Amino acid sequence: MSWDLRFLGTGAAHAVALGSSAVVLERDGRPLLLVDCGPDTLDRFTDTYGAPPSALYITHTHMDHVAGMERLFFRLWFDDALRGRTKVFLHAGLLPWLQGRVADYPGALAEGGVNYWEAFRLVPCTRGFWHEDLWFDVFPTRHHVQGTSYGLALRGSFVFTGDTRPVPEALALHAVNGEQIAHDCGLVGNPSHTGVDDLEREYPAGLRERMTLYHYGSAEDGEALVARGYRIARPGDRVALPEPQPPRPTAG
Template sequence: MSWHLHFLGTGAAHAVELGSSSAVVEQDGKPLLLIDCGPDTLDRYMTAYSELPRNLYITHTHMDHVGGLERLFTRMWFDEAVRGKTRVFTHAALVPWLQTRVADYPGALAEGGVNYWEAFRLVPCSRGFWLDGFWFDVFATRHHRPGTSFGLALQGSFAFTGDTRPVPEVLMHYAGGQELIAHDCGLVGNPSHTGVDDIEREYDESLRARLVLYHYGSKADGDTLMARGYRVARAGERVALVNPSPTSPDAG
C-alpha cells in the first residue's frame, strides 16, 4: 500500500499563478480525499484524475479555499450518476459560514427548485471523521478568529494545517511522531498566516525537519524558503507519505 499527498496548488490568495492551495490524499495512486476547493481546484483535479472528487474536506471558508464549490455543485447537480454522492466533510462550527458563503444565495439555480446541499452529502464533524476505514483527526488552527479554521491529520502519516498561525502544541499532539506536516508559510507572517520567522521561533528543529511548506506568495518566495533550508511544495508535486497507523476501534 502506498500513500501520497498530491498538491494541486500551493499559492496564497493573491498568488494565482501557483494555483489555489489544495491537496489530494492518494491511496495506491487513487484519490481518496480532496482538501479544499478554490476557484481553479476543480480544473486541476479533473486534469489529474478525469473524474469528480468523491470526498472533500473544507478547512475554512475563505474564497480561495471554497470558491470552486459553486462550479462543483453545477457539475454534480446536472449529472444524475454522481448527484448527491460526493461527501463534504467539515467541522460543524463551519457549517453556518459555509452555508452563508456558498449555499444561501436565493435560487441555487436560475430555474429554481433546487436546494444546494442536495447535490452533495454534507458530513459535519467535530473531533474527526471516518473515511474508508481510516479515522481522520480534525483540529483547530489559528486563523483570523477562533473557531473558523480546522486542520486535518491522519495518525502516523500526515497533518495538513490549512491556513494558520504557528500551532506547535497542536502539531505535537496530532503529528508528534514521523508524520509529514504540510504547513501554511510565506516569507512574512500576519495575523492569519505563518511567516518563516514564526516557524523558526515557534518550532523546534525536529518538527521543522518534517515540514513541507505551501500557501506562499510567489515562485520567488518559494525559492527563498528553499534557500533557507525548507522543503517547499510545488503545484502538481506528489509527496510520499508513511502508511498511516492502524486505527483504533474507539477513535470515533
C-alpha cells in the first residue's frame, strides 16, 4: 500500500499563480482526505481526480482556505448521488467562524428551502477524528487569534501545520515517529506566518530535514528557499509518506 501527500496549491494568499494552499492525502493513488478548499481548490481537485472530494478537513477560515466551499455546495446539492455525503471535519471551535464565512448568507439558494449544511455531512471534533479507519490528530497552531487555526497529523505518516508561526510544542508531540512535515514557510516571516529564519531558530536540523515547505509568496521566493537547502512543494507535487501507525492509546 502506498501513501502520498499531493499539493494542489502552494501559495500564500496573494500568490495566486501558485494556487491556494491545499493538500490531498492519497492511499494507493486514491484521494482519501482534502485539506482546505480555497478559491481554486475544487477545480484543481476535480482536474486531478475527476470528481469532487468525499472528505474535507478545514484548518482555519481565512478565505484563501475556505472560499471554494460555496462552489462545492452547488456541486454537491444538485447531484443526488453526492448530496449530504461529503464529510467536512473541523475543530468545533471553528464552526461559528465557518458558519459566518460560508453558510450564513440569507438563502443558500435563491429559491429558498435549503440549509447550507444539508449538502454536506458536518463532523465537528476537538482532539481529532476517525476517517477510513484512521485516527487523525488535530492540534492548535499559531495563526492570528488563539483558537482559530488547527493543524492535522496522522501518526507515523505526516504532519500538516496549516498557516502558522513555528509550533515546536506540537511537533514535539506529533512528529516523533518519522512523520513527513508540511510546514508553512515564506522567505520572510511575520506575526502570523513562519519565515525561514524562524525555522532555523525554533527547530533542530533533524526535524527540518523532514519538512516540505509551502505557503510561500512567489515562485522566486520558493527557489530562494531551495537555494538555502530546503525542500519546497510546487503545485502538483507528491510527497511519499511512511505507512501510518496505530493511534496512541489515548485517542479515540
